[in-house]
Each structure stands twice: as C-alpha cells, then as structure tokens.
C-alpha cells in the first residue's frame with residue numbers, strides 16, 4: 080500500500096500541494112483528475128521522487144520512502160510525450176532499460192508484453208514511423224519490462240482518439256489486473272477517469288475535493304465543485320450525443 084500523509088509542495092510563495100493525504104491499495108488503478116494547474120502532475124512527480132517535497136510523508140509497504148531517491152523507489156513513469164529515443168527502433172526502445180538491469184525481465188516476458196500490447200509487427204519500425212497509439216504502447220512496454228512497483232502515467236490517452244483510446248484504456252486495465260500493478264493515472268477527462276479506475280482522486284488548487292470510487296462520485300459528489308466541474312462535463316457530453324441521435328432519427 081502507498082500511504083501519502085499531509086504531502087506539501089510549494090514553489091516560491093505558491094502552495095501547489097496543500098497537505099494531501101490518501102491511501103492507494105496494491106493493484107488499484109487510481110485516476111487523478113482536476114483542472115489545469117490543480118497540481119496533478121506535481122503529485123505524480125512527488126510520488127515518483129523526481130520532485131522534492133516540502134512537507135509530509137510517503138510510506139510504501141510500511142517503509143518511509145520520503146527521503147529515498149527516485150532510482151531506489153522502483154516506481155516508473157510514462158511521460159505525456161512518451162520520451163522515446165528517436166535513434167532506436169521500437170524493439171530497442173522497449174528493451175533499453177534492461178541493458179543495465181537484465182535480471183528484471185527475460186526474453187519470454189518481453190515477448191509476452193509485446194504480444195499483449197500488439198506490437199509484434201511494429202518492432203523494427205523507427206519511432207517516426209509509428210502512430211501516436213503505437214508510440215504510446217511502446218512507451219508502456221518500455222516501462223513495464225522494468226517491472227515497476229507502481230506505474231505512473233501522465234495523461235496517457237490525451238493524444239489519442241476514439242477507438243485507439245478505448246483500446247489502450249483496455250490494455251492498461253488488463254495489465255494492471257494481470258500483473259496486480261498499482262497504477263496512478265493523471266487525466267483531465269472525467270469520462271476517462273470514471274471508466275478506467277477503481278478510485279478517482281479529484282483535485283482543485285492543490286487540495287483533495289473527493290477521493291472515492293467512480294459510483295460514489297457519480298451518486299454522491301462531495302461538493303459543488305465535483306458536481307459542477309466533473310458531472311456537468313459528463314452531462315454536456317451525454318446531451319451532445321443524445322442530440323446527435325435525435326437529429327439522425329429526425330432526418
């Protein structure tokens with residue numbers, strides 16, 4: 080379990096995380112949802128260890144990791160822009176991290192991931208020959224071969240559309256379940272958060288507005304902000320689709 084206690088982060092005079100406390104159970108998928116600037120990425124980076132915190136504690140499986148360096152934490156992140164190496168092909172990108180730690184995944188496990196993510200026919204392609212969805216899957220595979228204790232994803236679906244988005248969403252779910260992998264996903268899309276995760280953390284101005292299961296958020300929004308920001312967006316989407324159907328039948 081990851082236990083976050085009263086986590087604080089400031090930049091100059093700006094309070095970015097204002098004492099965040101929450102627990103994430105092993106194998107749980109948690110989405111972090113909130114408007115731009117609410118502190119989502121900062122929270123992810125504090126958990127990863129790339130950003131130093133200014134107060135509070137991070138406890139992982141009863142060990143205080145607040146001052147443990149990023150490399151020793153064993154968490155891993157897929158960045159928003161994938162950060163793939165353009166001079167290496169897809170396969171070389173996937174196995175890159177294993178050069179220094181070959182004990183983490185054997186060839187069979189690497190092939191299993193490649194199969195699971197549907198990357199077999201793309202392995203020899205250079206990065207600029209891959210679509211957005213394929214790049215995203217390569218980035219995921221590259222991170223997963225390192226067997227992270229916690230998988231962190233920063234807006235993994237934002238650059239993808241329609242069918243590809245759904246397919247990657249399902250793959251993330253399958254992987255999290257199959258490997259019992261704790262997964263924390265930053266998103267600003269309520270639909271994505273509610274359909275993908277076991278629990279949703281809704282943030283506003285560095286504070287938690289609500290941390291609950293999707294059903295609870297839908298049926299018992301904790302405050303006006305959750306209701307307005309999250310549920311209204313869903314309602315607008317629903318109404319747009321409904322209107323589209325109405326028009327289609329009317330014509």
Ligand SMILES: Nc1ncnc2c1ncn2[C@@H]1O[C@H](COP(=O)(O)OP(=O)(O)OP(=O)(O)O)[C@@H](O)[C@H]1O
Pocket residue numbers: 090095113114115116117118119120121122267
């Ligand atoms: N290195 C930094 N120095 C100063 N301010 C920063 C730094 N990193 C983030 N911030 C500020 O912290 C606040 C929260 O940023 P953060 O990236 O965590 O938000 P976010 O919720 O992920 O937003 P978005 O959805 O736009 O990515 C913003 O006001 C941002 O300007």
